[in-house]
Amino acid sequence: MKIQSTNQGDINILELSGELDYHSSPELREKLTELTLKQAPKILVNLGGVDYMDSSGIATFVEAFQKAKRYQGRLILAALTPTVRGVFEIAKLDSIFEITSTVADAVKSLGAKA
Amino acid sequence: MEKRFELNASSEVLSPLRKELRQMLSQTGWEKKTTEEILLAADEALTNIIRHAYQGKPGKIAVSVITADDKIEIVLEDRGIKFDPTQVPSPELPRHKPGGLGIHFIRTIMDQMIYDDQDPEVNRLRLIKHKAKI
Numbered sequence: 001m002k003i004q005s006t007n008q009g010d011i012n013i014l015e016l017s018g019e020l021d022y023h024s025s026p027e028l029r030e031k032l033t034e035l036t037l038k039q040a041p042k043i044l045v046n047l048g049g050v051d052y053m054d055s056s057g058i059a060t061f062v063e064a065f066q067k068a069k070r071y072q073g074r075l076i077l078a079a080l081t082p083t084v085r086g087v088f089e090i091a092k093l094d095s096i097f098e099i100t101s102t103v104a105d106a107v108k109s110l111g112a113k114a
Numbered sequence: 115m116e117k118r119f120e121l122n123a124s125s126e127v128l129s130p131l132r133k134e135l136r137q138m139l140s141q142t143g144w145e146k147k148t149t150e151e152i153l154l155a156a157d158e159a160l161t162n163i164i165r166h167a168y169q170g171k172p173g174k175i176a177v178s179v180i181t182a183d184d185k186i187e188i189v190l191e192d193r194g195i196k197f198d199p200t201q202v203p204s205p206e207l208p209r210h211k212p213g214g215l216g217i218h219f220i221r222t223i224m225d226q227m228i229y230d231d232q233d234p235e236v237n238r239l240r241l242i243k244h245k246a247k248i
Binding site for chain 1: 125126128129132147150151153154157158161164165207208209210211212213215216218219222223
């Protein structure tokens with residue numbers, strides 16, 4: 001899996017590509033922990049390039065989501081592929097997370113500030 | 115068709131095994147969505163063995179995949195700590211804490227999850243899914 005970190009104003013964007021499983025999720029967990037430790041207010045994860053995800057991936061997002069919530073931060077997951085969306089649905093977590101169809105929608109929802 | 119894989123209990127084996135299974139399932143006429151779900155179920159079972167039966171220590175896992183016209187059976191065998199996943203209660207969903215979803219995924223996706231306890235030294239888990247009748 002590849003993770004690319006960028007910023008758009010005050011939004012921290014993680015762009016993921018490849019497969020997110022028990023092998024690759026520790027790397028994502030590390031990146032998200034870095035952001036939640038410094039209390040990043042707006043985190044956007046672009047999942048458009050992720051074609052596979054297991055429960056380790058879900059657990060990584062649940063952990064980051066809970067941490068961000070504690071300091072009133074926001075975490076949005078954007079551009080989920082049908083396979084990845086299906087995993088959120090089986091876990092019944094699709095209504096808990098903030099999920100947007102596109103990255104542009106997520107940026108709009110978070111409201112980037114310079 | 116039957117194929118047997120002898121794997122090390124390491125997370126590095128997950129992706130290559132998925133690739134093999136994806137190919138087998140596509141050759142036997144499973145639709146893409148169901149294929150990805152079956153891969154997820156097998157992956158979760160394998161991850162549980164690596165994490166819980168071997169607890170990150172070295173070990174071996176045998177995975178047999180048996181495909182027929184109307185069903186697939188995946189048999190996972192390990193010699194780690196004895197553990198019967200069929201006895202794990204279903205979690206309340208949605209879970210607000212990380213973890214605890216792997217067995218729920220297997221139960222939801224597969225038609226049968228059978229734990230065979232006959233050999234005192236081997237965990238043997240059978241995952242079976244039938245093709246939907248059109």
